[in-house]
Amino acid sequence: xxxxxxxxxxxxxxxxxxxxxxxxxxxxxxxxxxxxxxxxxxxxxxxxxxxxxxxxxxxxxxxxxxxxxxxxxxxxxxxxxxxxxxxxxxxxxxxxxxxxxxxxxxxxxxxxxxxxxxxxxxxxxxxxxxxxxxxxxxxxxxxxxxxxxxxxxxxxxxxxxxxxxxxxxxxxxxxxxxxxxxxxxxxxxxxxxxxx
Amino acid sequence: xxxxxxxxxxxxxxxxxxxxxxxxxxxxxxxxxxxxxxxxxxxxxxxxxxxxxxxxxxxxxxxxxxxxxxxxxxxxxxxxxxxxxxxxxxxxxxxxxxxxxxxxxxxxxxxxxxxxxxxxxxxxxxxxxxxxxxxxxxxxxxxxxxxxxxxxxxxxxxxxxxxxxxxxxxxxxxxxxxxxxxxxxxxxxxxxxxxxxxxxxxxxxxxxxxxxxxxxxxxxxxxxxxxx
Numbered sequence: 001x002x003x004x005x006x007x008x009x010x011x012x013x014x015x016x017x018x019x020x021x022x023x024x025x026x027x028x029x030x031x032x033x034x035x036x037x038x039x040x041x042x043x044x045x046x047x048x049x050x051x052x053x054x055x056x057x058x059x060x061x062x063x064x065x066x067x068x069x070x071x072x073x074x075x076x077x078x079x080x081x082x083x084x085x086x087x088x089x090x091x092x093x094x095x096x097x098x099x100x101x102x103x104x105x106x107x108x109x110x111x112x113x114x115x116x117x118x119x120x121x122x123x124x125x126x127x128x129x130x131x132x133x134x135x136x137x138x139x140x141x142x143x144x145x146x147x148x149x150x151x152x153x154x155x156x157x158x159x160x161x162x163x164x165x166x167x168x169x170x171x172x173x174x175x176x177x178x179x180x181x182x183x184x185x186x187x188x189x190x191x192x193x194x195x196x
Numbered sequence: 197x198x199x200x201x202x203x204x205x206x207x208x209x210x211x212x213x214x215x216x217x218x219x220x221x222x223x224x225x226x227x228x229x230x231x232x233x234x235x236x237x238x239x240x241x242x243x244x245x246x247x248x249x250x251x252x253x254x255x256x257x258x259x260x261x262x263x264x265x266x267x268x269x270x271x272x273x274x275x276x277x278x279x280x281x282x283x284x285x286x287x288x289x290x291x292x293x294x295x296x297x298x299x300x301x302x303x304x305x306x307x308x309x310x311x312x313x314x315x316x317x318x319x320x321x322x323x324x325x326x327x328x329x330x331x332x333x334x335x336x337x338x339x340x341x342x343x344x345x346x347x348x349x350x351x352x353x354x355x356x357x358x359x360x361x362x363x364x365x366x367x368x369x370x371x372x373x374x375x376x377x378x379x380x381x382x383x384x385x386x387x388x389x390x391x392x393x394x395x396x397x398x399x400x401x402x403x404x405x406x407x408x409x410x411x412x413x414x415x416x417x418x419x420x421x422x423x424x
Binding site: 029033040041046049053058061062070100128131134149154156174177178182 | 206211213214238244245253255257268406
């Protein structure tokens with residue numbers, strides 16, 4: 001599995017999302033690339049759940065990041081964090097795609113399509129929204145803390161496997177995992193308070 | 197309570213909520229938790245964080261690497277219009293791409309009150325004998341499009357035609373239809389509200405249950421919307 005949560009390259013050095021968006025607004029494609037590394041997995045995963053189709057989810061990823069590119073100048077960090085902003089874009093774009101699909105269902109008639117998942121109508125939507133916040137909080141962690149959590153949760157490695165993968169003593173990995181969870185918790189509290 | 201034991205147990209709480217402790221360590225952690233209110237609070241907080249991470253792991257999934265390459269190669273230029281033919285994501289919509297990019301609607305308010313627009317639809321290689329006319333008329337509260345097409349190939353099973361409004365950054369569907377045995381059809385469709393920002397129209401041949409894709413589109417007719 002490709003680990004993308006938390007970012008790669010410059011993103012691994014912990015540049016905040018909001019700083020990256022400002023860079024995107026000034027035309028920095030590398031900043032968009034970093035944001036893509038952080039959030040594309042989540043946008044794609046949300047697309048799969050909203051739309052139930054890999055091709056449509058890929059279209060959603062394209063739509064969302066083109067929107068980020070075009071609308072970055074209008075992003076106001078005083079109103080909401082980047083995670084909240086991109087989640088709203090994702091949800092709205094998915095809703096557009098669903099409406100178009102429903103229009104086709106009405107017109108094509110005899111070939112009934114499976115009803116799509118409706119963004120925002122049940123608890124999966126809450127789960128997806130929270131996951132955007134967690135991704136934002138992960139991006140604020142130090143690289144070693146982010147790494148240990150991504151390897152444990154996203155890649156599903158055991159503590160011993162993380163130790164072997166990173167060349168770090170097992171005891172260090174164990175204490176680092178607790179410290180990383182604690183740090184993430186603090187960052188999540190920050191995210192919740194800043195989005196008010 | 198022994199401070200050293202407290203610190204040791206506190207360090208293990210992350211692995212405790214993760215379920216990664218050895219049985220002996222787990223027993224020690226639980227023994228300590230029974231006697232330490234501070235660690236009970238810490239454990240609740242860490243468990244909530246653990247649950248959020250588990251949710252994230254269940255939701256997120258990496259898209260194929262080509263998606264990023266396609267995105268980065270097709271970003272609209274800042275301050276200029278990028279022609280569709282330069283953008284790989286839109287490359288397959290060849291006939292639509294070939295048309296000049298004139299934002300007719302947005303510049304002249306063609307979908308404003310009582311405004312009209314029309315397009316002559318020209319054939320592509322997919323329907324060389326085909327043709328069509330499209331007229332857009334505002335009908336409060338929505339705009340309506342009247343579409344007439346002729347000499348289009350009859351749809352096979354699961355095939356249908358779809359009318360699109362297009363512009364530099366994408367397209368929006370206005371509905372689907374089929375043609376009669378003579379390849380003709382005349383129908384009215386609601387125009388999506390956002391179609392006011394689009395300058396081109398195209399009709400593609402689609403096949404259910406595949407989702408329409410820009411990169412695999414088969415445009416049979418294309419045209420440029422103009423004011424009348």
